[in-house]
Amino acid sequence: AQTVTQSQPEMSVQEAETVTLSCTYDTSESDYYLFWYKQPPSRQMILVIRQEAYKQQNATENRFSVNFQKAAKSFSLKISDSQLGDAAMYFCAYPPVSGSARQLTFGSGTQLTVLP
Amino acid sequence: DVKVTQSSRYLVKRTGEKVFLECVQDMDHENMFWYRQDPGLGLRLIYFSYDVKMKEKGDIPEGYSVSREKKERFSLILESASTNQTSMYLCASSSGKNEQFFGPGTRLTVL
Numbered sequence: 219a220q221t222v223t224q225s226q227p228e229m230s231v232q233e234a235e236t237v238t239l240s241c242t243y244d245t246s247e248s249d250y251y252l253f254w255y256k257q258p259p260s261r262q263m264i265l266v267i268r269q270e271a272y273k274q275q276n277a278t279e280n281r282f283s284v285n286f287q288k289a290a291k292s293f294s295l296k297i298s299d300s301q302l303g304d305a306a307m308y309f310c311a312y313p314p315v316s317g318s319a320r321q322l323t324f325g326s327g328t329q330l331t332v333l334p
Numbered sequence: 335d336v337k338v339t340q341s342s343r344y345l346v347k348r349t350g351e352k353v354f355l356e357c358v359q360d361m362d363h364e365n366m367f368w369y370r371q372d373p374g375l376g377l378r379l380i381y382f383s384y385d386v387k388m389k390e391k392g393d394i395p396e397g398y399s400v401s402r403e404k405k406e407r408f409s410l411i412l413e414s415a416s417t418n419q420t421s422m423y424l425c426a427s428s429s430g431k432n433e434q435f436f437g438p439g440t441r442l443t444v445l
């Protein structure tokens with residue numbers, strides 16, 4: 219079975235500090251997308267950032283950036299200058315090889331707490 | 335902005351009842367998905383649909399069925415609800431290989 223692993227069920231960060239959430243996945247594909255989603259306590263899941271695997275440059279969206287290591291199949295999310303509103307459950311996701319390219323497989327999530 | 339709506343935020347049903355969860359998207363997306371979310375397990379795909387009247391099983395289809403009669407609407411059906419189907423249900427839609435957009439979720443409790 220295709221898997222995506224988030225090894226940190228919970229993490230905490232001090233406000234204004236930087237935190238990195240890890241994600242590893244398993245695929246033999248060469249061209250695919252990787253995603254980080256955020257689910258705040260209100261439960262609406264929203265996209266944080268997307269990485270295209272064929273691009274060597276790491277994606278960046280304001281305070282959010284990824285460290286994409288294709289050979290290591292690692293896709294970590296870095297949050298800089300953490301804010302109280304960043305507190306949420308974070309999920310990484312990718313399309314599994316065995317399924318349709320439309321599907322996504324999600325990790326089990328990392329609960330991020332931001333301390334004032 | 336893409337908007338995905340779900341018919342209920344909270345639902346309480348009794349064991350054996352037939353349950354309908356409805357999802358509507360307004361961006362003409364061809365793909366629609368139903369997930370259930372449980373603590374420590376992340377999101378697990380129940381069913382998805384890539385076109386009207388088309389459906390494919392996800393990772394955990396047992397005990398569920400789906401219906402897609404119109405492009406914008408995707409329904410999840412629990413033919414005979416059981417207590418182990420108590421969960422958060424999330425609907426999503428997408429176009430092509432692009433990111434999925436999620437609804438607010440339905441918290442279903444089966445007594």
